[in-house]
Amino acid sequence: MLDESLFPLDFNGNKIPIWPCPQCGAQSLHCENNNFHKHHKEPIDTNDPDFDPSWITYIFTMHLKCTNASCGCGVVCTGTGEVQEEDFDNGIDGYDRTWKEIFHAKYFEPPLQIFTPPTGTPKTVKQALETSFSTFFFSPSLSLSALRASLEALLDEKNIAKRSNNDHYLNLENRVKLLDITLGNNSTTITEYATAIRFLGNNGTHPGEIKIQQSDVFDGYKIFEHILITLYPEEKPSFDFLVESINTARGVVRKK
Numbered sequence: 001m002l003d004e005s006l007f008p009l010d011f012n013g014n015k016i017p018i019w020p021c022p023q024c025g026a027q028s029l030h031c032e033n034n035n036f037h038k039h040h041k042e043p044i045d046t047n048d049p050d051f052d053p054s055w056i057t058y059i060f061t062m063h064l065k066c067t068n069a070s071c072g073c074g075v076v077c078t079g080t081g082e083v084q085e086e087d088f089d090n091g092i093d094g095y096d097r098t099w100k101e102i103f104h105a106k107y108f109e110p111p112l113q114i115f116t117p118p119t120g121t122p123k124t125v126k127q128a129l130e131t132s133f134s135t136f137f138f139s140p141s142l143s144l145s146a147l148r149a150s151l152e153a154l155l156d157e158k159n160i161a162k163r164s165n166n167d168h169y170l171n172l173e174n175r176v177k178l179l180d181i182t183l184g185n186n187s188t189t190i191t192e193y194a195t196a197i198r199f200l201g202n203n204g205t206h207p208g209e210i211k212i213q214q215s216d217v218f219d220g221y222k223i224f225e226h227i228l229i230t231l232y233p234e235e236k237p238s239f240d241f242l243v244e245s246i247n248t249a250r251g252v253v254r255k256k
């Protein structure tokens with residue numbers, strides 16, 4: 001299940017996060033030694049009498065590697081940074097101020113997988129999701145727009161009609177409504193979830209005065225993940241027989 005805490009948007013250069021590997025999914029994507037490189041985005045004259053650290057902006061690159069011995073996937077990350085003023089307790093007579101470098105990851109290649117689709121998820125849907133994941137850090141609105149495209153791909157895989165009986169083009173709203181007929185049981189819930197994805201996707205494509213944030217995309221991902229888990233449930237091992245045997249024997253069961 002999606003865990004937002006695994007995908008921090010900002011970090012201190014002295015404490016680089018450990019992200020989930022896009023290949024194996026383990027939380028083991030480390031920045032290799034000396035592979036974080038920051039540069040001033042614009043020339044800064046620190047000798048200027050009016051110089052203030054808040055003027056400083058950075059661009060950075062870093063190379064990450066999965067430490068899972070059976071994987072070893074390599075990832076490149078780029079982003080921006082800045083210097084922010086911060087209060088801290090000096091432990092003596094109150095608070096002092098210091099300056100702290102904050103960095104913002106913008107792009108990963110290959111993209112991080114924000115959630116793992118069920119095994120049975122069609123390839124076209126996974127590809128559309130990867131496009132959404134690839135823009136998550138630098139353009140939440142594009143991510144929501146691409147998530148809408150993922151829904152369209154899912155409807156295609158479920159053979160939801162694109163045209164009416166009169167050969168009129170069906171928009172996404174009307175295609176989603178056809179899920180009731182196609183899926184039958186529990187389709188109402190899926191239709192409601194799909195409608196929410198459509199609305200969020202519309203916001204991403206036409207944000208207007210709404211500033212789309214990563215938290216909005218997380219909401220969309222959680223909803224879409226639920227849709228996929230419902231439509232493509234993964235088989236889980238059953239322990240019913242074992243439980244029944246233990247309960248019948250009132251304890252340890254010995255095979256004869």
